[in-house]
Amino acid sequence: MTTLPQYNFAYLDEQTKRMIRRAILKAIAIPGYQVPFSSREMPMPYGWGTGGVQVTASIIGPDDVLKVIDQGADDTTNAVSIRAFFAKVAQVETTTHTSDATIIQTRHRIPEKALSKGQVLVYQVPIPEPLRFLEPRETETRKMHALEEYGLMHVKLYEDIARHGRIATTYAYPVKVEGRYVMDPSPTPKFDNPKMHMSEALQLFGAGREHRIYAVPPHTEVVSLDFEDHPFAIQHFEQPCALCGAEQVYLDEVILDDRGGHMYVCSDTDHCEERRAAGHVGDLGVKEAAE
Amino acid sequence: MYVAVKGGEAAIANAHALLADRRRGDRTVPALRLDQIVEQLGLAVDRTMGEGSLYDKELAALALLQARGDLIEAIFLVRAYRTTLPRFGYSSPVDTGAMLIERRISATFKDLPGGQMLGPTFDYTHRLLDPGIVTGDVAAPLLREADAEPAPRVTDLLGRQGLMEPDGETDPEREVGDLTREPLDFPLDRDLRLQALARGDEGFLLALGYSTQRGYGRSHPFVGEIRIGEVEVEFDVPELGFAVSLGRIRVTECQMVNQFKGSAKVPPQFTRGYGLVFGQAERKAMAMSLVDRALRAREFGEDIVAPAQDEEFVISHSDNVQATGFVEHLKLPHYVDFQAELDLIRRMRAEHEASEMKEAAE
Numbered sequence: 001m002t003t004l005p006q007y008n009f010a011y012l013d014e015q016t017k018r019m020i021r022r023a024i025l026k027a028i029a030i031p032g033y034q035v036p037f038s039s040r041e042m043p044m045p046y047g048w049g050t051g052g053v054q055v056t057a058s059i060i061g062p063d064d065v066l067k068v069i070d071q072g073a074d075d076t077t078n079a080v081s082i083r084a085f086f087a088k089v090a091q092v093e094t095t096t097h098t099s100d101a102t103i104i105q106t107r108h109r110i111p112e113k114a115l116s117k118g119q120v121l122v123y124q125v126p127i128p129e130p131l132r133f134l135e136p137r138e139t140e141t142r143k144m145h146a147l148e149e150y151g152l153m154h155v156k157l158y159e160d161i162a163r164h165g166r167i168a169t170t171y172a173y174p175v176k177v178e179g180r181y182v183m184d185p186s187p188t189p190k191f192d193n194p195k196m197h198m199s200e201a202l203q204l205f206g207a208g209r210e211h212r213i214y215a216v217p218p219h220t221e222v223v224s225l226d227f228e229d230h231p232f233a234i235q236h237f238e239q240p241c242a243l244c245g246a247e248q249v250y251l252d253e254v255i256l257d258d259r260g261g262h263m264y265v266c267s268d269t270d271h272c273e274e275r276r277a278a279g280h281v282g283d284l285g286v287k288e289a290a291e
Numbered sequence: 292m293y294v295a296v297k298g299g300e301a302a303i304a305n306a307h308a309l310l311a312d313r314r315r316g317d318r319t320v321p322a323l324r325l326d327q328i329v330e331q332l333g334l335a336v337d338r339t340m341g342e343g344s345l346y347d348k349e350l351a352a353l354a355l356l357q358a359r360g361d362l363i364e365a366i367f368l369v370r371a372y373r374t375t376l377p378r379f380g381y382s383s384p385v386d387t388g389a390m391l392i393e394r395r396i397s398a399t400f401k402d403l404p405g406g407q408m409l410g411p412t413f414d415y416t417h418r419l420l421d422p423g424i425v426t427g428d429v430a431a432p433l434l435r436e437a438d439a440e441p442a443p444r445v446t447d448l449l450g451r452q453g454l455m456e457p458d459g460e461t462d463p464e465r466e467v468g469d470l471t472r473e474p475l476d477f478p479l480d481r482d483l484r485l486q487a488l489a490r491g492d493e494g495f496l497l498a499l500g501y502s503t504q505r506g507y508g509r510s511h512p513f514v515g516e517i518r519i520g521e522v523e524v525e526f527d528v529p530e531l532g533f534a535v536s537l538g539r540i541r542v543t544e545c546q547m548v549n550q551f552k553g554s555a556k557v558p559p560q561f562t563r564g565y566g567l568v569f570g571q572a573e574r575k576a577m578a579m580s581l582v583d584r585a586l587r588a589r590e591f592g593e594d595i596v597a598p599a600q601d602e603e604f605v606i607s608h609s610d611n612v613q614a615t616g617f618v619e620h621l622k623l624p625h626y627v628d629f630q631a632e633l634d635l636i637r638r639m640r641a642e643h644e645a646s647e648m649k650e651a652a653e
Contacts, residue, residue, distance in 0.1 A: 013375060036474035041370040046616030048623065071627045078623050080299035108627045126617070137603055139477050164639060170631035189631040209613045211474040235634055252626055253633065267627055 010057040010090040016040055020058035020213070024204060027215035032177030033145070034128050034212040042208065049082055051206030052105050052124035055213065059120065059204075060086065060103060065093045067101035072109035072250065072267035079107070096270050108171075110192040112249050112271040115201035117218065123186045125207040128214060130174045130184040150182050153225065161230055170235070176223050177216055185222075191234045191250045196222040241266045244275035245282040314359050328352035337541075337570025338362060342611065343369030344471075344490045346540050346569055363492075367612045374471065381467050383525045383534050387544045387567070388444050390520040391437075394571075397445050398514040399548060405442020410519060411571070445516040446546045446563060455548070455561045477603050484586055484606060485579075489568055491609030493575045499599040500581030508585045508597030512564060515548035519571050543568050545576035549584050554592055562591065 008014065023037035042050040060066065068083040070076035074096040082105060083094050095101050098111040105122040115121060127133075131141045134152045144150070153174055160168045167173075173190035177183050185193060186205060196203060196216060203216040216222060226232035240247045242263040249271065251264040263284055266272035281287050315322065329336055329352045339351040343366045351369060358364035394410025397403055409415075449455035461482075468483035475483070488496065503510055521541050525534040547564035551557075564584025566576035585599040598604055608614060 007375060011375070013377065015377075036476065038472050038474050040471075041367075041374040041612065043371040045367070045619060046613045047618075047620030048616060050616075071624050075299055076624055077299040077303060080303060084300070084303075107623075108625070126620070138607075139603065165642070166639075168635060168639075170635050171628040187625075187628050189627055191631070209617055235631060250627065251630070253630055267630075 007089055009062075010060050010086065011043070012040065012054065012057045017058040020054055023213045024055065024058065024215065027204070027213050028202070028217050030181075031216055031220050032175075032181030032183040032214060034207075034214045036211055037213050039208045039211040044081070044085070046209035047126060048078060049105070049107060049124040050208030051210075051213070052107070052122045052208075053082060053085070053206075054208055055122050055204050055206035056086065056103060056105050057090075059122075060090055060092060062090070062092065064102045065095050065100055067095050067098065067104045067270075068106075069104065069109060069111070069268075069270075070107040071252070072111075073269040075269065097274075098268075098270050108187055108189075109250070109267060110188055110195045112246075112266070112268045114195070115199055117200045119201040121199075121201050121203045123188075123203065123205045125184070125186045125205045125210075125212070127172075128184055128205065128207040128210050128212040130172075130182050145181060148180070150176075153182060154227075157225060157227070161227070167226070167230060167232075173232075174225050176225060178221050179223075182225070183214060183216075183222075189235060189250060190224065190232075193222070193224045193232070194234065198222075237264060239264055240282060241272060241275075242282045242284040244272045244280045244285060246272065246275055246280070314357070323356055325349055325352040325356065328355055334571060335360070335362065335365075337572050338493060338575070339365045339369055341569040341572050341575065342366045342490055342492065343373065344569075345369050345373040363611050363615050367615070370612055378472070380526065381469070382537065383527055385522040385524060385540075385542070387518065387522055387542070388447065390442075390518055390522050390542075390544075391539075392442055392518055392520040394519040395442060395516065396514070397516045399445060399516075403445065403448065405438065405440055412573075442518075444518075444546065446548070449515070449548070449561060453560070456551070456557075456563060458563075475606065477606075478589070479602060479606065481583075481587070484602065485565065485567070485583060487606045487609060488566070488579045488582060491579070491606075492611035492614070493572070493578065495609050495611070495614075496578040496582050497574060499585070499605060500578035502597065503581050503585050503599045508588070508600045510547075510564070510581070510584045511550040512547040512581055512584065513549070514577070515546040515563075517543070517545045517573060517576065519543045519573065541570055543570065543572045543576040545573070545580045547577075547580040547584055551591060562587070 020037055023035045027033065027035045039051065040054060042053055044050060044053065056066070066083065066086050067074065068079045070079035073079065086092055087094055098104065098113045101119065103120045103122060104111065105124065107124040110121065129138070129141050131144055131153060134156055135141050135144065144152070157167050160166065169190065171189045172184055172187045173193055174182050175185055175193060175196065185196060198219055198221065199216070200218050202218055205214045207213070224232040235250070237251050241249060241251060243265050246266055250267045252267045253262055253264055255262050276285065329348045332355065335355055336348050336351045339354055339362060340346050340348065343351065343354070350372065351365065354365035354368040357368060392408060394412060395405065395408045397407060446455050450457060468480055468486065470483055470486055502508070519541070521539040523539055524537045526537050527534045545566035549562045549564055551560055551562040553559035562584065564580035566579035566583065568576045568579065582599055582605060585597070586602050586605060588595050588600040595601060
């Protein structure tokens with residue numbers, strides 16, 4: 001039988017990590033610019049976070065504390081799987097607490113709690129090109145970025161308004177970074193866009209299948225595209241979280257029965273748990289046992 | 292409370308235990324050994340090696356067993372292993388002209404130097420289910436001494452008369468492209484394109500090749516030659532100053548010969564479509580050579596009118612490991628984004644209703 005070698009710390013070999021780190025450095029130097037990198041096959045499928053996993057694998061060290069969320073939650077199956085992967089191949093400490101983590105890998109959400117200096121937020125990105133659905137060809141979209149030719153995107157947003165009376169993009173809402181590159185924030189709801197602006201944390205974006213890495217360094221301007229008469233606005237929920245009573249947070253709708261009964265709960269499970277532990281109770285919540 | 296996709300750790304472990312059980316199946320049935328898979332499911336092993344782009348029969352057999360016979364899953368397993376292997380360098384180009392041939396056919400010449408050899412083919416079998424093979428008793432095939440006569444490639448024979456475009460010269464100093472090491476940058480050079488096609492999904496390339504035959508980017512192809520056999524892989528060792536043999540691998544090569552009317556610069560001549568795949572993979576090699584020729588449209592100044600001629604479209608979607616990953620990721624939870632869409636639809640419906648009520652009132 002062929003003998004299998006041991007895997008390196010954090011799975012990737014050091015040469016590959018160096019190559020990815022170079023791409024990350026370039027991405028940080030040109031905020032919002034998509035840097036091509038030689039993406040590797042990972043032991044999880046493309047489209048399931050291979051870009052984010054490669055970025056995390058390249059920057060993680062033995063002293064890092066890792067948090068992984070999917071849809072804002074730590075206990076979603078794919079988040080569990082990725083966390084278990086790094087616990088196995090890098091033996092790093094993992095956490096569900098946003099403030100304890102040095103690296104947070106995410107799919108589709110930015111934690112509610114503001115991130116701080118020294119933290120890195122790693123996004124899993126399916127389609128890094130914000131212009132892709134307007135122009136399928138990479139050769140064309142590259143030119144459009146180079147020439148800062150973003151008229152097509154504004155026309156799309158304008159057509160939305162003409163047709164629906166509003167901009168009908170609710171997630172993956174395009175942003176302009178540091179006044180230059182239009183960037184896809186990954187399919188986070190537009191609710192999270194303002195959190196990217198002037199963040200203290202480093203934000204890295206990895207798209208494995210599409211071979212792209214991009215970045216928003218700390219204290220960088222991130223502006224959601226809009227028009228003067230149709231300014232950008234985030235989603236607003238009519239009611240607070242049913243478990244912890246939080247307002248101004250993103251909520252998941254949970255269907256309770258087949259008669260239209262539903263409740264809204266925090267999408268960010270860590271945020272919700274922390275609030276409940278601190279004694280906040282929503283309409284359907286249970287008061288935490290006094291300690 | 293909604294817990295279907297949450298509360299993962301125990302659920303994942305249990306699911307994988309069940310998978311292992313289903314993989315093994317009825318315990319009263321003997322477990323498959325890897326050598327049985329290598330010997331008796333050889334073409335599945337070959338496809339796994341080809342699209343996994345790693346020539347190792349035993350690992351491919353292990354991947355097939357682990358994947359319960361799901362070829363794309365097996366290819367994925369092989370790829371994820373291959374990517375962790377250190378890269379020492381690139382072999383010298385293999386010389387398929389010096390192949391130890393087991394099968395060699397040409398559709399363009401009735402007879403040619405080296406002759407035609409059918410080899411182990413399904414061609415001309417009647418596709419009748421044969422319960423006889425279950426018993427496993429098979430007579431040994433008749434063997435004869437190999438011909439001393441060399442079997443030059445048909446394209447080389449045509450090339451000598453100037454009827455076939457030359458194979459093209461590359462700068463010997465130029466390093467060969469490798470899409471597993473460098474990100475793709477369209478438009479691609481042909482070496483990278485051929486690498487992508489060699490790793491590409493057989494079904495996808497088959498359908499694209501087929502489409503060129505049905506008029507979507509017609510290229511008037513003839514099978515100049517298909518040859519299957521073993522070639523020597525040599526590796527240049529800088530310390531030694533010469534190439535050493537690493538061993539033999541089995542490959543399938545297909546060269547399509549296509550019409551070309553010529554242009555202002557080039558006289559009318561035949562052009563090539565090329566396919567080269569690990570193992571015995573004739574369908575894949577033929578499809579690959581059709582698509583390769585179709586993708587050369589730009590080079591020959593032909594109109595790009597069909598999907599098979601569109602390099603970005605073909606190469607961006609030919610990798611089945613990428614394709615299956617992204618298609619299947621749709622089963623991951625998307626409820627945060629869906630919530631955003633729900634909210635939008637509800638608001639738009641409320642506005643729509645309000646305006647209809649207003650209209651009715653007026």
